[in-house]
Amino acid sequence: MAIGVYLTFRILDLADMTAEGSFPLGGAIATMCIIKGINPILATGAAFIGGLIAGLVTGILNTKLRIPSLLAGIITMTGLYSITSRVMQNAANVSLLGKDTVFTIAQNWGLSRNNAVIAMGLIIALLVIFLLVVFFKTEIGLAMRATGDNPQMSAANGIKTQGMKILGYMISNGCIALSGGLLAQNNGFADLNSGVGTLVIGLASIIIAEVLIRNLPIGGRLLTLVVGAIIYRLILALVFQMNVEPSDAKLASALVLVVCLTLPNFHLPHNLKGGKKDAGSTKN
């Protein structure tokens, strides 16, 4: 999911709120497909396609109808809530109890439940990263990165920047819905409200990853995102070890986020190799 958020946030330089809608949508689509007896891998693919469409909507709202990206994302997110609810046939959550998921497929290879989740998660994450890296090195991929970097220069070189943005929204939300589909299968249920906070989690993973390792080629950047996401989870797990009341959980994770997002600001001057000697933050 972090990868999906990364695409719009860093590559296209847009904050895309659609994530909060496409995440549960992906979960709902994957779950309903599996319940209907569709192969879990195909069901996960369907979740990806659902996300593509969600991204397409936001993309069109943003570029063709000229709604600011933040608003366009919120509009799609709001609309998606009803659509996800429809997909789930108006239930707030749908269980996958006893159904085959991508993870039970991995369990059939003789892995324990936990190892199956890790193995399958890694396989899919690496596959997605591989495909994205290949894509970003193609002519269209280059054009998309240039669009996020310098729209005016891109247009002057004949790149259809609007189309590139829409495509970026689509791939990004496809990845997010894919992760939504995977999480639903891992949890064993799809939840209409699972989208709340996903964008922030994605952003936190990006920031952690960028603080850890900077200036990597595109493939390395995507890999560190996975590490960033895992570290964020670990930090959260640590916090919950300290007997946090369940009702305070959200507050706790919000605080963790604040720390994650602000820490880099204080460490930044050290990381600039031989760069600006900012005495301000080192004095303390």
Place this chain on the structure above:
Amino acid sequence: MPEVLKIKNLHQTFERGTVNENRVLRGIDLNLEAGDFVTIIGSNGAGKSTLLNSIAGTLPIQEGQIILNGNDITKLPVTKRAQNISRVFQDPKMGTAVRLTVEENLALAMKRGQRRGFRPGVKKQDRKFFKKQLAQLNLNLENRLETEIGLLSGGQRQAITLLMATLQRPDLILLDEHTAALDPQTSITVMQLTEKLISEQHLTAFMVTHNMEDAIRYGNRLIMLHQGRVAIDLAGEDKQNLTVPKLMELFQKHVGSELEDDAILLA
């Protein structure tokens, strides 16, 4: 000589119909022949940038017509015009994508105005070509193909932007004060490179500049804009024998009034 660009009665008015109405271009008529290297000068607000933006397509045309190689491009969007027109901006940051590498930027420019597909963006055979092209800049960039553009200096970036603009031979190249943001020495290097690339490929070029001496030294034709009209248009011998004082004299004769601020022109 075949005609490359024809501008007919071009008008551009900002904030039309309001008290702030500003008639920036008031009827520009220009014909450019193949190989013309036209320098454009004029004080702030004379309409130089507006003229360039109108030709490039970043400003929609309100009145008038622009014809490139016999095709009416008046209503074409920027991306379509990019097939035939390339551009170098004033700000070195504007001409390149900073988080892409040198070779990736060059590859983007190679495909200017063409369809982009799923083939590799930077091809092996391109790399050799890029190296050869970069070597002629004499900036030691030929071994830095995989350096991110953001790590290069303004002069290096502007040189690369120039190269990008000419990699696929454009019918017309627009230079928008492309040396104004550089230090004097780099500015000279970039200007010499500009002249070299333009003469080697026999490009048709428009160069906006604030520097009168540059405007006189380079190119085969000089145009001075004043209040949205062509005030002076010199070519051939008239242009060759021009000096800064002569140009000022001509300008004052044309306008019939003292220049309010020589400093703006001479800056």
